Structures are given as C-alpha cells and as structure tokens.
Amino acid sequence: MPELPEVEVTRLSFVGAISGARVLAVRMGKPLRWPLGCRLDRLFNQQVLGVGRRGKYLLVELSDGVLLIHLGMSGSLRFGQELPESGTHDHFDLVTSAGTLRLNDPRRFGAVVFVNKIGDPQAQKLLGKLGVEPLLDGFSPLAFYEQLHLRKTAIKQVLLAGEVVVGVGNIYASEALFLAGIRPTLAANRLSRPRVARLHGAIREVLARAVERGGSTLRDFSNADGQSGYFQLEAMAYGRAGLPCKKCAAPIKMIRQGQRATFYCPKCQKP
DNA sequence: AAAAGCCCCTGGATGC
DNA sequence: TGCATCCAGGGGCTTT
Numbered sequence: 001m002p003e004l005p006e007v008e009v010t011r012l013s014f015v016g017a018i019s020g021a022r023v024l025a026v027r028m029g030k031p032l033r034w035p036l037g038c039r040l041d042r043l044f045n046q047q048v049l050g051v052g053r054r055g056k057y058l059l060v061e062l063s064d065g066v067l068l069i070h071l072g073m074s075g076s077l078r079f080g081q082e083l084p085e086s087g088t089h090d091h092f093d094l095v096t097s098a099g100t101l102r103l104n105d106p107r108r109f110g111a112v113v114f115v116n117k118i119g120d121p122q123a124q125k126l127l128g129k130l131g132v133e134p135l136l137d138g139f140s141p142l143a144f145y146e147q148l149h150l151r152k153t154a155i156k157q158v159l160l161a162g163e164v165v166v167g168v169g170n171i172y173a174s175e176a177l178f179l180a181g182i183r184p185t186l187a188a189n190r191l192s193r194p195r196v197a198r199l200h201g202a203i204r205e206v207l208a209r210a211v212e213r214g215g216s217t218l219r220d221f222s223n224a225d226g227q228s229g230y231f232q233l234e235a236m237a238y239g240r241a242g243l244p245c246k247k248c249a250a251p252i253k254m255i256r257q258g259q260r261a262t263f264y265c266p267k268c269q270k271p
Numbered sequence: 272a273a274a275a276g277c278c279c280c281t282g283g284a285t286g287c
Numbered sequence: 288t289g290c291a292t293c294c295a296g297g298g299g300c301t302t303t
Contacts, residue, residue: 002296033279033299056297073296074281089281107280109297126299153274162298170296218296219283238296258275261295 002071004134004167005210006221006229007056010071014079014101014224015051021098022047023062029091032103033072033111037122038065042114048096055130055166060094060101065116067094068126072109078102079224101224131164134203139165145196148188155191155199156184157258168203171216171238174263176202178237183271184262185255209234237263 002010026040043062052059058077060067069077081099092103092112103112115123131147132138147164148155158164159173168176177184179202182195191199215221215229218239222228232239236246240263241254250267 006296033297070297072280072298105280106282107295107297109279151273157274160297172296216296221296259277260297 002056002073002075002221003169003172003210003216004056004207005172005213005231006215007053007058007071007167008211009215009223009229010077011051011053011058012223013227014077017079018048018060018096018098018101019050020048021096023094023096025093025095027086027093027095029086029089030108032091032105032108033070034113036112036114038114043067043094054127055133055162056169057127059118065114066118066123068111068113068115068123069103070111070126071103072105072107072111074107074220075103075105075110076220076222077224078104078226129163130166131162132166134165134167134207139200139204141193141197141200144200145191145193148191148196151188152190153188154185154257155182155188156262158188159203160258160260165203167207170260170262171218171232171235172203172206172210174238175206175236178263178265178269179206181269183269184257184264186271237265239263 023043023046026043046062046064049061049063056070058069079099079101083100083102089104089106090102091105094101151158156173159168180199182199210231213229213231216232217228218232237252240252242251245252245265245268248267250265252263253266255262
C-alpha cells in the first residue's frame with residue numbers, strides 16, 4: 001500500500017495539525033523493524049517543527065532531532081485528539097499537545113527511527129542511496145535516461161529499487177509502465193530516449209493523479225484522518241490479471257519479477 | 272560491483 | 288468449521 005502517493009497523502013493529512021505542537025509522551029508497542037534509537041525521554045517536550053518526506057519516509061522534524069517514519073507494507077498513521085485505546089497493532093504513539101500521532105502496522109515491516117540530524121550516519125544509511133524525487137524538478141528526462149542507461153536489469157525492478165527514482169512501488173510501477181506502453185521485463189538500458197521521456201511523464205502523471213485521489217486503498221490504507229484512497233479504481237493494469245485491458249481488451253497478464261507480481265498488457269506494452 | 276534471492280511478520284483469501 | 292497453503296503495497300542484507 002504505502003508508496004509515494006500514500007505516504008504523501010498521509011503527510012498532508014496531519015502536517016498542519018501537528019506542526020507547532022509539543023511532545024508530551026511516547027508509547028511503544030511491539031518492536032518494529034528497527035529500534036527507535038534513543039530513550040523515550042529524549043523526545044519529551046520537543047516541538048514538532050514540521051513534517052517532510054523523502055521517498056517513502058516521513059520526516060517528523062523536531063526542535064532537536066528528526067523522527068524517520070516508514071510505513072513498510074502494512075503501516076498507516078492516524079492523528080487525532082481522541083484516539084481509541086491502543087489496539088494489538090498500534091506500535092507507536094507520539095502524544096503531543098495537539099493530538100496523538102499513532103502508527104498501526106500489523107506486519108511490523110515499518111519503522112520509527114530517531115536521529116539527531118538528517119546527516120547522521122544512521123539517517124544516511126536509510127536515506128543515502130535514495131534516488132531523485134519524481135515530483136520535483138531534479139527528475140528530468142535526460143538524467144533519467146542516463147541513469148537507466150547504466151542498468152541492464154528489467155525496468156520494473158529498476159523502478160522498484162528506488163535508487164534511480166524514489167517512491168514508485170509495486171502498484172505504480174505497473175501503472176506507469178502501462179501508461180508509457182513499455183513492457184516491464186525490458187532491460188532498462190534498452191529503452192530509447194523517447195521511451196524514457198514517455199516513462200518519465202507517465203511516472204509523474206500516475207503519482208500526481210494518485211495523490212489527488214487520496215492514494216490507493218487495497219486492503220486497509222487510510223490517511224491520518226481515517227479516509228480511504230480511490231486510485232485503485234482507476235488502475236489500468238495492477239490487480240487486473242485476466243481482465244480485459246481497458247484500452248485494447250486483450251487480457252492483462254500477470255508475471256513474477258523478483259518475488260513480486262507484475263501486471264501488464266501484452267498488446268499495449270511493447271518489449 | 273551489479274544483480275538475484277532471502278527474509279522480516281501477520282492476516283486474509285482460497286482450497287481440501 | 289478446521290487446517291494448510293499461498294499471497295500481500297517494502298527494502299535491507301546476504302549471496303552469487
């Protein structure tokens with residue numbers, strides 16, 4: 001669920017409400033992917049200056065430090081003044097003067113990590129190798145082409161790896177490649193400049209559109225206000241194995257690439 | 272050094 | 288109804 005659009009939609013849904021608040025208490029449930037990295041009292045009385053995002057990481061900027069929050073596969077955040085009592089899958093509560101930010105994550109692939117600064121080794125280990133932000137100016141067709149030209153892995157897997165461009169997960173990789181008319185199995189370095197330019201546009205279009213639609217709610221994603229996303233209703237390829245392509249009616253194919261499902265139209269997406 | 276696999280964990284859907 | 292199997296939106300780490 002949580003790819004760039006879901007993370008961004010989540011961020012937008014609570015950044016305004018939490019900014020300026022002070023941390024009153026912290027509660028942790030079962031262990032997440034990594035330990036918090038500091039004592040709980042390190043956070044007390046700190047002010048939340050804002051909430052940023054880098055790829056699929058949320059960056060909760062405090063007056064003295066940063067909380068990196070990753071939603072993993074099944075994580076979602078809630079923010080509110082009167083949240084119910086913690087349930088089995090609520091593993092982190094940041095209680096602030098404006099309300100409580102709560103991470104719910106059944107599979108616990110998510111993480112909340114405190115670092116003193118974004119430049120610290122601990123933060124760089126997580127953020128250092130990340131590619132460019134697809135919705136910012138740094139993501140240009142030419143630079144994209146040059147990066148893709150260096151890799152002979154299948155384009156779908158290059159997108160997923162996040163080292164060239166961040167935020168494109170399993171759903172949006174399939175969707176962007178569909179929009180661009182590119183077969184997911186094609187080696188990245190075999191894409192022509194015009195096709196890379198198309199893919200560049202398709203990635204931006206699909207991610208921006210998904211943010212507008214509130215993300216994709218496949219199982220249980222919701223933003224920090226508890227609202228679902230609706231982009232999944234517009235999916236052209238993802239999750240549509242065997243169903244007719246919405247453009248040409250040929251049955252959508254599902255294959256496996258690196259243990260993940262890939263969906264594509266064998267007719268619209270050329271090798 | 273790039274690329275391919277292996278896991279972490281829980282719950283829901285499917286099949287017998 | 289019960290139990291086993293498979294699958295899932297991510298990504299760091301280990302192995303080739």
